Amino acid sequence: MSIEEFYHLFYEDLQEVYQDSKELESLFFLLTTHVFKCDKTTIILKLSKKEKIEDYIYKKLIKKLWELKKNRPIQYIIGKTYFFGMDFLVNEKVFIPRPETEELVSWIIQDHKRNSENVQVFDLGTGSGCIGITLKKKLPKIRHIHAVDISPESLFIAKRNSKFHKEKIFLRKVDILQNLISLPIIKKYPVNIVVSNPPYVRISEKKLLHPNIFQYEPFQALFVPDEAPFIFYQKILSWIKKKFTGVLVCVYFEINQFLHLDFIEFMKKKGFRNLEIRRDFLGFFRMIRAIYYQKT
Template structure:
């Protein structure tokens, strides 16, 4: 079948679900991944035909997209902070807005005058995208990454190996810390986290491709205790951060003021609430 005809089938089957532009993006992403073609190929070779085996890849992907499965899971990878990360159903898909959090941490780190390497901990690492991106850009830092999920940690370790960075991975539950304490890991200069923060009442705002496929363990919190993970991490940071150490979070856009109060009431200083490009409260930091 001609490649252009398959693209037309994609639009016929998927435009009502995703919209024309996003369907084009999916199609270009897929043909680049499977065949190393790009959109220019379709212009220069409008009669380019695929073999039956090649067609099958695209039609299998089409069937999965019709079920709202994220294209990142279909391909098994995604881009984050200029790096390619393996992803699967056990990990959240790294988001562009989290790149801003990584940039903030790196910028802060570079502003410090440290005679010894920085010690940085990422809590709830998932794919390892935060920890690995930091380690890639701060090669002299000692980077640690924690997650409660052994399946997620397996993916994170693969990603660290893929990008040739040294990150120490730890399986532990920040709500009931044991491994970190047992190994006497403390005196961190920076702690960063993008913990679960979507309240159940906000599920109606979540697209089906997220709600039906991404791990709820890493997404949702109870309506009556939406800051559960933040409170646990703040209390942990009080004990484990060095003096003048910094704590960084990605946060629920609706709970910025509550997060400021959490920091201030726990004696953190220089609290900064940052907005994203859409003017939503998305990140916060404070110093011990």
Template sequence: MILKQYKQHFFKELESVFDEMEIESFFFLISEHLHEIKRIDLALNPNYEILDEDVEKWNFILSELKKEKPIQYILGKTAFYGLDFFVNENTLIPRPETEELVEWILEENKEYEVKRSVLDIGTGTGCIPISIKKNRPNSTVFAIDISKGALEIARNNAKQNETDVLFIEQDILETKSLNEIKELDLKLDIIVSNPPYVRNLEKQEIKKNVLDYEPHLALFVEDTDALLFYRKIAQLAKEKLSENGQLFFEINQYLGKETIELLQALGFQNIDLKKDIYGNDRMIMATLK
């Protein structure tokens, strides 16, 4: 079958679920994944043929997309900060806003020769610590997660991207002190976290592909204590950060003011709230003097 013909079928089957730009994006992600053929390749070779067994693979992916399963889970991978990452149902899909957080951390610590010690809490795919380590190879980088499944993916991602990150299984809410974690036998210059922050009351804002497929453990917090993780991590950070150490958070866009007040109450200074590319309050940096 000619791939261009299948493309017409692909678009027709998905037009009631997704907009045209999304469908086109899906089509070329899949064509590159299955055939290593990009948009320009197909334009130059409009009669590119695919085998019957390939059509079966396309049909399977198409059936999963109709269920609104995220394309990243279907293909088992995604791109983040110029790197490739494995993903599965144990991990959140890394998002552009988190790339912005990584960029901010790197910019604030751009002295290439300066060694930094970094801890990411709630690492998921490992996209934050791996991206930092890849771009600041002199840094010593650690990452914590409660999920064995997520840590398995994160370790595979570190190996694939040839980065040395130490991953630790730990329930941060049950942690009385970061000093009790034997691997963390040093002061930390940077602690970063993108913890669960979506309140249950905000579930109606969440798209079906996220709500039905991404791990709720990594997404949601109770309405009555939406800053639970921020409070706990900031408290732990106070004793573990070095002088002038930095605390970075990705935050709930509706709780910027409340997060700032929490950090101020805990003695953090130079608190900077930053918007993401969509104009939402999304990131905070604070310093411990």
């Protein structure tokens, strides 16, 4: 079989699962560049020449095509994802970083790029470590990145990503709902960034998700009870109010777009003012920033 023939087979087999042609094209190049260990330009040249595929490569491609037909995310199939133009290792124990989270990180970078020397970051629910590692990479003067997660498997992946990118972050196993209060603040800096993309999808919204999300990605990283959609944020805000006095805290959250008005009221009731909410690239209200300061 030639690579051109595989290209047509790929589209025929997956067009019912992925109806967006641009998404299909992206999946094709993600898969083929991974298997052939080359860049997109090389794949395009192979297509134009109608190059034959070696048997062992063909078998790999067919196996991974079968996995895609079963709704398995391409990031889990190739074992990595791209975030801020960088590779991050992922597996089924880790939530796959999304473009919306890149926008949240970009907001933080823009806010602090001129003065990050006396800043520490708390990345709560770090998952793959992509937020903390990217911030350390893009704002190298930041003093400390504290990254926490309840999952030992996630922390293992985050540690591997930290080593791969040669960026030191402090990883700690913490259950946000049970013992976030136990997270020590070793030193208070003038500016503290608290960033989190916690579970925020209500169980009732599961039907709105693509099957490749709820079938494969970790349940505990996605869903919250319908009756308590802000449960993680509530714990984080309570922790901030108890632990930080006399210093500035910049809070950045990714939020449920269907609850953005309720979330603004929730933040205000918790004593957080100076709120700014932003839309993501799809036009949904997805990110919010609060500036918090409490006198000693």
